[in-house]
Amino acid sequence: MLKRSSHDVVVIGAGVVGAACAYYASLAGLRVAVVDRGPVAGGTTGAGEGNLLVSDKEPGPELDLALLSTRLWRELGADLGELIEYEPKGGLVVATGEDSMTALRAFAAGQAKAGVESTEIAADGLRTLEPHLAEGLAGGFHYRQDAQVQPALAAARLLRASGAELHLGEAVEAVRRDASGAVAGVTTAGRRLDAPAVVNAAGTWGGEVARLAGVHLPVMPRRGFVLVTEPLPRIVRHKVYAADYVADVASGSAGLQSSAVVEGTPGGPVLIGATRERVGFDRTLSVPALHRLAAQAAALFPVLREVQVQRAYRGFRPYLPDHLPAVGADPRVPGLYHACGHEGAGIGLAPATGLLIGEQLTGRRPTLDPAPFRPDRFADPGLD
Incomplete structure (x- = not known):
């Protein structure tokens, strides 16, 4: 019964x-x-990695939802704080070249009208925020509202x-x-x-x-992989990714896409995500996808080339067209x-x-x- x-x-x-x-x-x-x-x-x-992002969203309904959530997460963080590992650490989006920097500048200007707070960082100022970043980047934008939780x-x-x-x-x-x-x-x-x-x-x-x-x-499920390094000192201070990540998020392609998002955690490991591909609920470990993620992360943070990856995990994002x-x-x-x-x-x-x-x-x-x-x-x- x-x-x-x-x-x-x-x-x-x-x-x-x-x-x-x-x-x-x-x-x-x-x-x-x-x-x-x-x-x-x-x-x-x-x-999931626990990303709380406004930096990757263009003006529109999803950004409005994200800005509301940013305020609510801040309130929840005040109440639950360490219990959920809430970190309002901010994000840093970097440009690999001048064309990418021009696009980032236009993107940030549109976001500002919707209430997103960001600051342009010149090329020579990037390593003040992230001392271990690669040299030769064209600049970036610092997003104060980006944060992280342990999901x-x-x-x-x-x-x-x-x-x-x-x-x-x-x-x-x-x-x-x-x-x-x-x-x-x-x-x-x-x-x-x-x-x-x-x-x-x-x-x-x-x-x-x-x-x-x-x-x-x-x-529909959209598969993604995340790499987890050995515990390290806090060598990555913010949530850091290259500008092409924004295009990957907005893409509807079924094929493999990857653009490294690199961040430290309170426990020490660095998280490196993420890939995207529509392969149904296929849980097969994709070695090429993991290699691509590792290479992209090392291009942003050369110090990671000498770091051990302890594990990789996968998940499926619930995708609507x-x-x-x-x-x-x-x-x-x-x-x-x-x-x-x-x-x-x-x-x-x-x-x-x-x-x-x-x-x-x-x-x-x-x-x-x-x-x-x-x-x-x-x-x-x-x-x-």
Whole structure:
């Protein structure tokens, strides 16, 4: 016999986005349950670097979401601080040549109009910020608002703070609907959770959960690798990457793309990410991808050529074709909400996503216009 319990909302997904949805729904006074097929941060979140970036986003809805999240992460960092390894260390985007510097300058000017804080750094000033950077770079921009968290810790702490009822290792088998077609809860192999609202925060499996609810959401996995070095003194002070990373983030190419993002961590290892390619859920270790990442990182920081890489890990970013997440109520199914498809920005965008979901669940005026993130904006191939 199925165990049965009632809540105001069930969140599917115990990654950092699901945790943020649970946290802000709880702050709004709702009774929350969270269910996940695996452990806390067992999917994309656990394979992330913890990037909280505004520097890589052009003006538009995603940047607006990132700026809101920057403020919320700062508030969460004040409360949770060392518990989530929150570091407001800033980012440094460097140009390898004059053409790249000209493009960076134009990009930063557009961002400034949207509220992004950045400072141009001349070539001879780069090594003041990062003493181990390669020589011969054309310059760069310092972004004060970029930061970092330890993503698995952040998810765990947000879930704990939410007080949500947590069910791990239980895959959702059905999103139940009542006679009117509205959401009535979810069912797992051993449990029935009743609720008038369900939030799809299933990350890369967001499309699968949407299908359980009877709607189309074209979430696809985009594989990425990260290298982890041996513990080191803090030789990389900021989050550092070359300007071509911005183009890779915005690209929809299915092929392998890589542009090194290099950063130190409180524990000592340097993280080097990341690659992007659409290969389904293929978990095969790609040696060429790892070699390319290592070479790009060493080009930025020659000191890394003598450093041992201790391990590499992989994950799958939840990719949507227009590079915007699906956030908010789904008009096709009353009571169904989505919070997925953030690709590689989910950790950074999690608090703003959770806040918007909490506001919609309780009928409050949204802090940010949710229209660009409508889950029903994609054509259903079954209707073509």
